[in-house]
């Protein structure tokens with residue numbers, strides 16, 4: 351189904367495949383706190399993407415899962431990414447997803463907000479920004495958020511129930527809205 355053009359459509363990408371992922375929980379908190387003008391959709395296909403292979407890109411029929419991902423990116427006004435650090439790096443499955451988006455014509459210039467579920471990561475914040483800007487995405491720093499937590503047992507409910515966190519997430523989503531609207535003019 352095509353997204354509603356009157357809304358700001360945000361595709362959320364969670365870098366973790368873990369069932370109890372704190373990064374997914376922070377995205378779910380954002381879904382619960384999204385402004386009326388926004389629709390955040392969580393991408394669920396990361397685990398079933400094939401391994402990236404440039405040879406496949408040269409064929410006329412890309413794998414269906416890749417076409418689906420690229421179509422979701424095409425329809426999105428912005429991306430919301432929450433990704434953990436694995437061994438000072440991006441998780442392999444998430445890097446695989448990003449590699450499939452290098453050849454996606456709609457990715458360059460796409461506004462991106464980064465939500466980080468922990469303040470513990472030393473390498474990931476810089477590395478992810480470097481990867482995304484190399485891919486010509488537009489990281490909206492005002493709309494990025496780092497939670498001051500060191501736990502990987504967060505829940506959306508606890509995040510929403512904490513006044514500071516709730517207000518911070520809602521505020522960052524408003525700044526993402528503003529950035530998208532400014533870019534549309």
Ligand SMILES: Cc1cc2nc3c(=O)[nH]c(=O)nc-3n(C[C@H](O)[C@H](O)[C@H](O)COP(=O)(O)O)c2cc1C
Pocket residue numbers: 366367368370371372373374434435436437438439467468470471472501502503
């Ligand atoms: C294989 C593996 C490697 C990890 N490496 C790092 C690391 O280098 N730095 C770090 O801060 N945390 C590291 N962690 C911890 C995770 O980033 C942390 O548990 C995070 O909350 C996981 O995200 P999730 O809750 O969304 O699954 C690692 C975890 C795993 C499973």
